[in-house]
Amino acid sequence: MQEAIIYAAAILGLLGVVFGAALALAAKYLAVWRDPRVEEITGILPNANCGGCGFPGCGGYAEAVVAGKAKPGACAPGGCEVSKKIAAILGIEVEESVRKVAMLRCVGPTKEDRFQYYGLMDCRAANLMALQGGFRSCMYGCLGLGTCAQACPFGAIVMSDKVPVVDVDKCTGCGTCVHACPRRLFSLQRIDRPVLVRCVSPLKGKEALESCERGCITCRKCERTCPAKAISIVNDVAVIDPEKCTVCGKCVEACPRGTIVFVLPRKEDAAAVGAGATGAAEEGR
Amino acid sequence: MRFVQLFINAVFVSNVILAMFLGLCPFMGVSKKSRDALGMSCAVLFVIVMAAAATFTLDWFVLKPLFLASAPDLRVVLHTISFILVIATLVQLVEMALRKYVPPLYKSLGIYLPLITTNCAVLGMALLTVKRYGGSESFAEGILWTLCDAGFSALGFGVAMMLMSGIRERLDLMDVPEPMRGWPIAFVCAGLMAFAFMGFNGLSFGG
Incomplete structure (x- = not known):
């Protein structure tokens, strides 16, 4: 019986050593070179695997970024901070994204x-x-x-x-x-353009009035009111061009149906854009 | 005939998941989508067959000659310890080899491999096959039946996984009462499926 126990211990010990050695050798000879930056970037990303960047999960995006197939700013959940960190790891510049x-x-x-x-x-x-x-x-x-x-x-x-x-x-x-x-x-x-047309319906006039209390009826009042000419009518519904919009709020006042509204609280604007735009928004109210 | 009987037995009568209750973690965890379930099933098939062959060989050539006469109980104890060692190492090695030589296969199976390193279905089948065929007349005969049994059992695993994932995909769209949504209804389904598989009990062909 005692012999058996010694055998057992010896066999397990031997197995452990053999397998350990095999794994060590395998790690050396079967190693696949992976860019260490991929690991690093994967660590920074939010790892929500939302797929918003267009790649399969955060790992996929990290690989694509390192390979130069994606921009460092493509991770929306990560936002500015993450894109800056990614850019720092890759040694490239990134433009500020809102x-x-x-x-x-x-x-x-x-x-x-x-x-x-x-x-x-x-x-x-x-x-x-x-x-x-x-x-x-x-x-x-x-x-x-x-x-x-x-x-x-x-x-x-x-x-x-x-x-x-x-x-x-x-x-x-x-x-x-x-x-x-x-x-x-x-x-x-x-987030610095909080004015939104809350309707996509291409219905006009009477039809629009019948289908909704607040939908766009294509009256074109906002289009005429906007001092920056940021509003145009596309497919019979008002559309605001975020590039031209100054967040003056005149369209919000002009819209007879309450379709155009401020969708974010003003304090947020102040934090996001600074004093200039807030002043403009304040004037509008 | 023994072959057919073995197949029916492994896939339906004593299904790894629904009759022996081994490998329940992937059964609940990876059965949300059919695609994932299929990938997991393939990985399990791969690992179970390989692990059963490796452990059977270890038992036949090392443990059996040493302990059969002197300490048969110790042999059984050593099975558990040494098999988990073998399986864990094997899965690691296979994962590395796949990543190096067959990247496409690694991409589809790779993420599931670490999950089954210490899966109880894999260890369970290794232990069961050694118990069933460890006393065979020759090594060739023993390993043949081991491979068949392990392979069929893994197929049974796959059948249960695919059925469950199909049900759960449909459940997502059903109007399930609020407190039962998600896990609770999935567990109820798993229980009902186990009940259904009990109906296969005693099924035999000529045997």
Whole structure:
């Protein structure tokens, strides 16, 4: 019996040594050279694997950045800080990028539903219904079943009654909701351009009035009012050009339907852009 | 005939997951999407067959001649310890070799390999096959049955994984009551599937 125990200990010890040696040799001869910068960048990235950069996960993006296939500023959740750190590791310059957050281009269903919907409680399913564009009064607007809230990897979208509400502090601008929404109602809004046309409906006049209390009726008042000529009518709905917009707020006042609104609190603007733009916004109110 | 019987037995009657309850972590953890489940199943098939062959060889040539006569109980104890050592090393080596020589395969299976290093289904099958075929007449016969048994069991693992992931993909779209969403309903499904597989008990062909 004693012999057996000695054998057992010897065999296990021997196995351990042999396998250890095998692994050590393998680590040497089977090693694949990986750019250490890839590891480093992967460590910096938020590792939410949201895919907003267009690469499969944070690891994929790190590899692409090191290979020069992607820009250091492409990680939206990481924002400025991460892009600066990445640029520092790669030894290249990066231009300042303004933080973007997702915003819903719809005020939500304001009129009564056209019929009761009993299908899957998912916007993608409800959107498939060919019955003249779904059960809400507007066939272009938010269905309000919360597909975006489920898709958001950061828990930044919460459903309040029928409309998704974006938590600006939690939103990283990764763009997952932009792709999740079957009606493509989300857009990434620059945080220093908080004026948003909350409608995408191409309906005009009477039709628009019938489908929604607050939707754009293509009256062109904002287009005429804007001193910076930043507003144009595309597909019969007002669109603000963020490059030209000065955040003066005149369109918000002019819009007779309340479609154009400030979507972010003003204090945020002050922090994001500094005194100049805040002054302009203040004048507008 | 023994071959067919073995197949039916390993895949359905004593399914690794649903009858023996081995390897439940990947069963719950990686069964959210069919694609992931398929990748995991392939990795498990690969590792189980390889691990069973390696451990059977170790037992046949080292442990059996040393301990069969003197201390058979010690041999059983040593199985557990030495097999986990063999499996862990083997998986590491295979992972390295794959990354070096077959990068495409590494890309599809690689992320699952570290997950199954110490998976209980792998160790369980290694222990079971040694127990079942350790007393075979010749090494060739023993290893043949070991490979078949391990392979079929891994197929059974794959069947259970694919069924579960299919169910869970559909569950995502269902109107499940709020407190039951996610894990609870998945566990209920797993339980019901185990029940269903109990129905295969006693199934035999001529055997």
